[in-house]
Amino acid sequence: xxxxxxxxxxxxxxxxxxxxxxxxxxxxxxxxxxxxxxxxxxxxxxxxxxxxxxxxxxxxxxxxxxxxxxxxxxxxxxxxxxxxxxxxxxxxxxxxxxxxxxxxxxxxxxxxxxxxxxxxxxxxxxxxxxxxxxxxxxxxxxxxxxxxxxxxxxxxxxxxxxxxxxxxxxxxxxxxxxxxxxxxxxxxxxxxxxxxxxxxxxxxxxxxxxxxxxxxxxxxxxxxxxxxxxxxxxxxxxxxxxxxxxxxxxxxxxxxxxxxxxxxxxxxxxxxxxxxxxxxxxxxxxxxxxxxxxxxxxxx
Amino acid sequence: xxxxxxxxxxxxxxxxxxxxxxxxxxxxxxxxxxxxxxxxxxxxxxxxxxxxxxxxxxxxxxxxxxxxxxxxxxxxxxxxxxxxxxxxxxxxxxxxxxxxxxxxxxxxxxxxxxxxxxxxxxxxxxxxxxxxxxxxxxxxxxxxxxxxxxxxxxxxxxxxxxxxxxxxxxxxxxxxxxxxxxxxxxxxxxxxxxxxxxxxxxxxxxxxxxxxxxxxxxxxxxxxxxxxxxxxxxxxxxxxxxxxxxxxxxxxxxxxxxxxxxxxxxxxxxxxxxxxxxxxxxxxxxxxxxxxxxxxxxxxxxxxxxxxxxxxxxxxxxxxxxxxxxxxxxxxxxxxxxxxxxxxxxxxxxxxxxxxxxxxxxxxxxxxxxxxxxxxxxxxxxxxxxxxxxxxxxxxxxxxxxxxxxxxxxxxxxxxxxxxxxxxxxxxxxxxxxxxxxxxxxxxxxxxxxxxxxxxxxxxxxxxxxxxxxxxxxxxxxxxxxxxxxxxxxxxxxxxxxxxxxxxxxxxxx
Numbered sequence: 001x002x003x004x005x006x007x008x009x010x011x012x013x014x015x016x017x018x019x020x021x022x023x024x025x026x027x028x029x030x031x032x033x034x035x036x037x038x039x040x041x042x043x044x045x046x047x048x049x050x051x052x053x054x055x056x057x058x059x060x061x062x063x064x065x066x067x068x069x070x071x072x073x074x075x076x077x078x079x080x081x082x083x084x085x086x087x088x089x090x091x092x093x094x095x096x097x098x099x100x101x102x103x104x105x106x107x108x109x110x111x112x113x114x115x116x117x118x119x120x121x122x123x124x125x126x127x128x129x130x131x132x133x134x135x136x137x138x139x140x141x142x143x144x145x146x147x148x149x150x151x152x153x154x155x156x157x158x159x160x161x162x163x164x165x166x167x168x169x170x171x172x173x174x175x176x177x178x179x180x181x182x183x184x185x186x187x188x189x190x191x192x193x194x195x196x197x198x199x200x201x202x203x204x205x206x207x208x209x210x211x212x213x214x215x216x217x218x219x220x221x222x223x224x225x226x227x228x229x230x231x232x233x234x235x236x237x238x239x240x241x242x243x244x245x246x247x248x249x250x251x252x253x254x255x256x257x258x259x260x261x262x263x264x265x266x267x268x269x270x271x272x273x274x275x276x277x278x279x280x281x282x283x284x285x286x287x288x289x290x291x292x293x294x295x296x297x298x299x300x
Numbered sequence: 301x302x303x304x305x306x307x308x309x310x311x312x313x314x315x316x317x318x319x320x321x322x323x324x325x326x327x328x329x330x331x332x333x334x335x336x337x338x339x340x341x342x343x344x345x346x347x348x349x350x351x352x353x354x355x356x357x358x359x360x361x362x363x364x365x366x367x368x369x370x371x372x373x374x375x376x377x378x379x380x381x382x383x384x385x386x387x388x389x390x391x392x393x394x395x396x397x398x399x400x401x402x403x404x405x406x407x408x409x410x411x412x413x414x415x416x417x418x419x420x421x422x423x424x425x426x427x428x429x430x431x432x433x434x435x436x437x438x439x440x441x442x443x444x445x446x447x448x449x450x451x452x453x454x455x456x457x458x459x460x461x462x463x464x465x466x467x468x469x470x471x472x473x474x475x476x477x478x479x480x481x482x483x484x485x486x487x488x489x490x491x492x493x494x495x496x497x498x499x500x501x502x503x504x505x506x507x508x509x510x511x512x513x514x515x516x517x518x519x520x521x522x523x524x525x526x527x528x529x530x531x532x533x534x535x536x537x538x539x540x541x542x543x544x545x546x547x548x549x550x551x552x553x554x555x556x557x558x559x560x561x562x563x564x565x566x567x568x569x570x571x572x573x574x575x576x577x578x579x580x581x582x583x584x585x586x587x588x589x590x591x592x593x594x595x596x597x598x599x600x601x602x603x604x605x606x607x608x609x610x611x612x613x614x615x616x617x618x619x620x621x622x623x624x625x626x627x628x629x630x631x632x633x634x635x636x637x638x639x640x641x642x643x644x645x646x647x648x649x650x651x652x653x654x655x656x657x658x659x660x661x662x663x664x665x666x667x668x669x670x671x672x673x674x675x676x677x678x679x680x681x682x683x684x685x686x687x688x689x690x691x692x693x694x695x696x697x698x699x700x701x702x703x704x705x706x707x708x709x710x711x712x713x714x715x716x717x718x719x720x721x722x723x724x725x726x727x728x729x730x731x732x733x734x735x736x737x738x739x740x741x742x743x744x745x746x747x748x749x750x751x752x753x754x755x756x757x758x759x760x761x762x763x764x765x766x767x768x769x770x771x772x773x774x775x776x777x778x779x780x781x782x783x784x785x786x787x788x789x790x791x792x793x794x795x796x797x798x799x800x801x802x803x804x805x806x807x808x809x810x
Contacts (some may be wrong), residue, residue: 063357063507064358064363073506075467097700111771136546138544144539144546145539146541146543146548149506149509231407242539243533243540245507249535250507253508268740
């Protein structure tokens, strides 16, 4: 509903975008009839909702291809990018965050904190440009962008093409994740139970791993869920910088062409995916934390 | 700073560059240019990677596919009865020959023999008829629909003959037919597939990424000098330039920003060609309303703006100055840059004569995308010197369309006009700029009814001069058409008329 209303508030008729300068009035009228933008808004809305109920995302005004067929193609790029960069971000952020907290008094602890602050401050596209300059133009290690003609049928090429986008998102994401890990670790370090465990004779590392991680990880999981959702949405920017045929570039193109069915379709699917991520994060959190697990089955 | 730190030490990169320079020097000494070497030994099985910013929206040029489909498909996948060459001439293509009746109303075309579509069907006159009717059909969104409106009847007496009868004379018919793809009449829904007769077939199209063409081994004409081409689509110009720098693409079809050229220009690994586009940057006056209904005012404005300085500040050494709406690739071009050349003193005198000794103020509707806002600022500062105040009003492309183009609610505006042979717009007094000179209207109308191409050219040349003398608009400059390629790649079109990019002569050195 909100999606539908916001899109219709945009100035400009899709029929104009379709024809460009020089079209005759008859051509515009015909185009309006074709895309349905001459119908009353209420009727356009009813059509939209009824086809959505049938999982029919409509047909693109511009390409005249079914939206539902195009989105899975785009997801074969966006989902791997999101998941790979997410995995890399965790691999980077968790150990570094713990080190930054435990060794906050050492010089490298400080360096990690400063670098992560930088990572949060600089925009994603700029990280992308820096990485392209360093790894694609200067040392020619990875391609600067694009995706192989046959997609995942050329797995090695596809992975090489995704290397820099994944690294870009991972660096930015790891920076903010690292700060959460660091503060969660600091909380754990100052906790009573850790002191008690130490007093009972556990070594520092053992105490941290046995008691600290299990307690510290609970808030981190919900943060990770939110971060994963924002990584997914951040793909819009990265896909443009690296010329990847993903969901983000489909969204941008759809907006610039006033191609409502495409835009609606992309937003609908990404909303679903973000909700799904949130749900999974909740589920995992409950599995990890026995207190939440009890709440889930309804016991006091 | 960083230069002075590293001065004196030769880094590996610099050494590499010197080695290349040395090789180039040796080649030059031997008296053979690298281009000739490249042509001598090309790889006929190479696949050419083309980088472009213009992905087609769909694959049907009558369904609002945009300029990208012309770039990828014209002459490559689809052919027409006639071809508009890169130099701007019209040549026979699928039409082997044609005759025109005495009254100029009946055209009889003979088709090439032995032509088959990619699906295997032979080309017949029925396909030609169906193809023309696709463009003129009610549902067609082709920009060429109007120019074919004079076609009254299409007959197909036999498989190899097409007879077109016109309702009035139209000397441009062969030219207009060069825009009409000949499509197999049994083909349905061409928005995501094709059935043409061209030297390439569509292999696959991955939306948002690549469109690949394979060599058509059953092609009726001369075989391409490569095994196929892949168009790699980008939305970001920097990403496209990086792709060329890193060797991911061999050619960029059209460089839209001069900033990017520096990294290719003085580098022996790349070739930069400076072709002539048909894209004109113009300051269009609303010739219907004061003060621009006064020829003297329009001439004064044209004289007050230093087009050369403007072009240099935007494109550096690239681009062409034009004195009228006609680019050098149109047959009725003549150099009119001397008409209302830069001369601020005479501009002031003209303004005084026109009754504006203290100048005036007007609003300039400026589209919000490059280069218009920069051009507007330049014009503002130039006109301030002759006492004319410009209020810049930035609008979106959509607002331009409704406010300027449809409602004619403007004093002056900036716009780029991309079409080839579009001087005819000045023969339409209802067009957005409202230029109305009965003599020009008559000339343009007569030109279409000419018996010969020479007569047509003479009439339009005369109209062209009159329009320039009237300063109907101020034609600021012609965009360059810049193609950048790896030095190993040759044989591509340089002017890209009608956004075409013929791929069949491209050669890649072994």
